[in-house]
Structures are given as C-alpha cells and as structure tokens.
Amino acid sequence: xxxxxxxxxxxxxxxxxxxxxxxxxxxxxxxxxxxxxxxxxxxxxxxxxxxxxxxxxxxxxxxxxxxxxxxxxxxxxxxxxxxxxxxxxxxxxxxxxxxxxxxxxxxxxxxxxx
Amino acid sequence: xxxxxxxxxxxxxxxxxxxxxxxxxxxxxxxxxxxxxxxxxxxxxxxxxxxxxxxxxxxxxxxxxxxxxxxxxxxxxxxxxxxxxxxxxxxxxxxxxxxxxxxxxxxxxxxxx
Numbered sequence: 001x002x003x004x005x006x007x008x009x010x011x012x013x014x015x016x017x018x019x020x021x022x023x024x025x026x027x028x029x030x031x032x033x034x035x036x037x038x039x040x041x042x043x044x045x046x047x048x049x050x051x052x053x054x055x056x057x058x059x060x061x062x063x064x065x066x067x068x069x070x071x072x073x074x075x076x077x078x079x080x081x082x083x084x085x086x087x088x089x090x091x092x093x094x095x096x097x098x099x100x101x102x103x104x105x106x107x108x109x110x111x112x113x114x
Numbered sequence: 115x116x117x118x119x120x121x122x123x124x125x126x127x128x129x130x131x132x133x134x135x136x137x138x139x140x141x142x143x144x145x146x147x148x149x150x151x152x153x154x155x156x157x158x159x160x161x162x163x164x165x166x167x168x169x170x171x172x173x174x175x176x177x178x179x180x181x182x183x184x185x186x187x188x189x190x191x192x193x194x195x196x197x198x199x200x201x202x203x204x205x206x207x208x209x210x211x212x213x214x215x216x217x218x219x220x221x222x223x224x225x226x227x
Contacts, residue, residue, distance in 0.1 A: 034215065034216070036218075041223075043204050043218035043219050043220045044204070044218045046216070046217065089157075093212075101162065101170060102147075102216060103159075104156035105156065106155075107154075107155070107156050
C-alpha cells in the first residue's frame with residue numbers, strides 16, 4: 001500500500017517568513033495529492049491540491065510543487081501569519097482492492113510567532 | 115455548500131452502551147468515509163462507502179458498524195467499545211472514490227469510560 005512520509009514534524013517561523021513542508025510517497029501510481037490544515041478541535045480543511053499532470057499550483061500565499069520522478073511534493077506558505085498556525089497534513093490517493101483511499105502523512109505542527 | 119455535518123460534537127459512553135454517530139452532506143457526493151484520529155496522529159481510514167455500498171473496510175473491529183441509509187447520510191453504530199477507542203471520529207465525503215477533493219466534517223470527540 002501507499003506510504004507517505006512528511007517532514008518536519010514541527011516548524012516554527014517568524015511572522016512574514018516562508019514555511020516549507022515536504023512529503024514523499026511510495027506508490028508511483030498515486031496521482032492526486034491534497035494538503036489539509038487542521039486547527040485545534042476541528043476537522044481537516046482542504047487548502048490546496050495537485051494532480052499528477054501538473055508540476056506546480058498556486059493559490060494566493062500557498063503553493064504546492066510535485067516531482068513525480070522523485071515522488072516528492074511540497075507545500076510552500078509565503079508571508080506567514082499567526083492564523084496559519086495549525087497542523088498540516090499531506091496526503092496521496094492510492095488504489096486498493098475496494099477503490100481509492102487517501103493516505104495521510106504524519107503531520108507538521110506549524111507555529112507562526114509574532 | 116461544502117459542508118459535512120457531524121453529530122454529536124462530543125460523546126461520552128460506557129463500555130456497555132450502544133450509541134450512533136451521524137454524518138450528513140448535501141453536496142451530491144457519492145462517496146462517504148469514516149476516519150478515526152488519535153491525538154497528534156493523522157486520520158486513519160476505517161470505512162469507505164461508494165454509491166451507498168461499503169467498498170472498503172480497513173479491518174475495523176465489529177464493535178464499529180457503519181450504515182449508509184441514503185446518499186446523504188452516513189452512520190457509525192458503536193457497541194461494546196473499549197477505552198482505547200476514545201478518539202476523534204471524522205466523516206468525509208467526495209464526489210467519487212477517485213482522485214477528487216474530500217471534505218471533512220468537524221468530527222465527533224468520543225470518550226469511552
């Protein structure tokens with residue numbers, strides 16, 4: 001099955017700085033890679049995603065890059081703000097006998113300090 | 115409307131109790147999911163329903179029993195749970211089981227005493 005590794009597990013940045021979170025996946029057949037933000041006491045919220053036919057996608061201060069050859073994808077947050085503080089999960093879709101399933105990375109606790 | 119609604123938000127139950135978690139979406143999604151999330155861990159898939167039929171069961175113990183009465187509703191029936199089953203239970207939905215966006219509810223915080 002799919003295995004998704006995520007680094008770092010914690011990340012502390014100053015407000016206004018950039019933050020980068022990196023993930024690797026194992027299943028070369030995976031073709032959809034979403035990123036979720038989870039605030040304390042809430043469910044994961046989809047913030048951006050990328051499909052395998054695209055190398056980069058940007059939405060305001062958030063961007064995601066994908067290197068299919070190396071099986072790497074990364075989340076970039078620019079001009080970080082205190083409200084960006086949360087746990088971020090990368091994920092990959094893999095195919096099992098019953099259908100496609102979402103496999104999550106281990107999560108990154110991002111803290112944006114004033 | 116990209117909302118997945120879960121009830122209740124919090125639940126405390128004894129090991130001999132029977133309770134149910136409910137999930138509802140009105141986005142026309144045909145795939146619905148149950149995930150379990152322990153503190154400081156990623157969500158772990160439990161069940162997938164596609165077009166109201168169970169398509170994936172991740173070897174979940176039978177004390178958890180899912181049900182999909184219609185395309186908008188998903189239930190998780192709980193019976194004879196153990197304290198280690200205490201966790202955040204998340205429901206999600208997506209247009210299909212393929213590579214499409216999955217939207218999560220806020221979860222039910224379950225405590226088994």
